[in-house]
Amino acid sequence: MSITSNDITTVYEESNATQHYLSPNRKDNVKVCWEEAFSRFVFKQAILSIDTPARKKLRVLDVGAGIGDGYSLLSDLLAQEPSLDRYNLDYLGIDISPEMVETANNLYKNNINVRFEQADIRKKIPESLFDLYLSCGVPYSHLTHEELETVLKILFERILKHQCRCAVVIDVLGKYSIEWQPHWGESRWNYNMSFFKSEGEAKPTLMSFYSHDHLEKIIRSAASEVGCPIQKLAFFDRSIVVGRHTSTGAFNPELPEYRNLVNSLLDQNQKTDLNKLILQVGSGDAPEYIIEFFHKFSGLWNTIIAEAAELLHEPLDVDRLKLPSHLESLDVLIKQNFANPSLTDDRQRIEFALAEKLQQLETTCQQGYGVGHDLFGVVWLDTTNC
């Protein structure tokens, strides 16, 4: 069943989404230190593969832009990365919600290279040429699977017509996130737009969830129908253990509040009960390779927790695995934390180092299977000779 533009706009307005997006409270430690860093990493991969020394301008279309988080992530990335700091951003954000667009245009009224327009991606895609078709905050999950394929077909047709090299970032909800394990058998269901527990209940809305296989099938089918060659495809899982609904408990109430626990590791005023961080993922309605992924991933996660617990003289009864060599040693990370003047005791240094190592695990051991809160599909297209 398709939903109307009005339905989506109403859900956001009734959930006070604009207020949520403007609130500093939504920027918890996990969002700032883990999620935003990971999104910038994905955007960087997208840009690097279309980068040429001659390119000076990056024309960006941000689909479902909200109040412009995509712009803020991108401009931070370009400022941080010496290899990309020559780029000038020319950014257009589109969003179905007039309220979001008005708020975003007010926020960025002094930036001449940034504009926001109201548009439903299912009905209107700006005609001009872009280097990066961005999305973040899972806007494409509002569309049915069929609508996503139709939108991608139109997008790929445009790209073919423009004869260009560009990247398309498609951010959707991961089908096999532990946040909603009871729903693993479904790929479109009533999702609750509540953001954090403190914000209470919000209106449920139908959202689409994707495994890597399903998203890849849709992308390839859209491209082949319009004859647009795909140069390269990659998938990335973001927030495997720390998705925000591990803390709201909205869809899997049995789950420990992993996001709050990791926030606590990163908060020097809190002492974290490491035992609660132990990850156990039962067998849900998922293919064998997903169950195997979680088996391996939770083994590594729990080994890291046990390592830190031992240093705190609070040993945990956990079967330990050999950790991959690319994960930095906890001792090294703890030593580095001696240089941080705000960390004044050993427990804080160990908790910070533990958070850092768990983040390395989430970032480097994800396979892009659709096991996190977000699944990013990145498509690189080169239609210059078409």
Ligand SMILES: C[S@@+](CC[C@H](N)C(=O)[O-])C[C@H]1O[C@@H](n2cnc3c(N)ncnc32)[C@H](O)[C@@H]1O
């Ligand atoms: C969760 S928000 C993400 C906003 C922003 N990208 C961010 O990362 O903060 C999803 C956004 O997608 C927008 N959206 C949903 N369906 C859309 C559609 N069909 N066309 C354009 N925007 C849409 C919503 O209005 C909302 O602002």
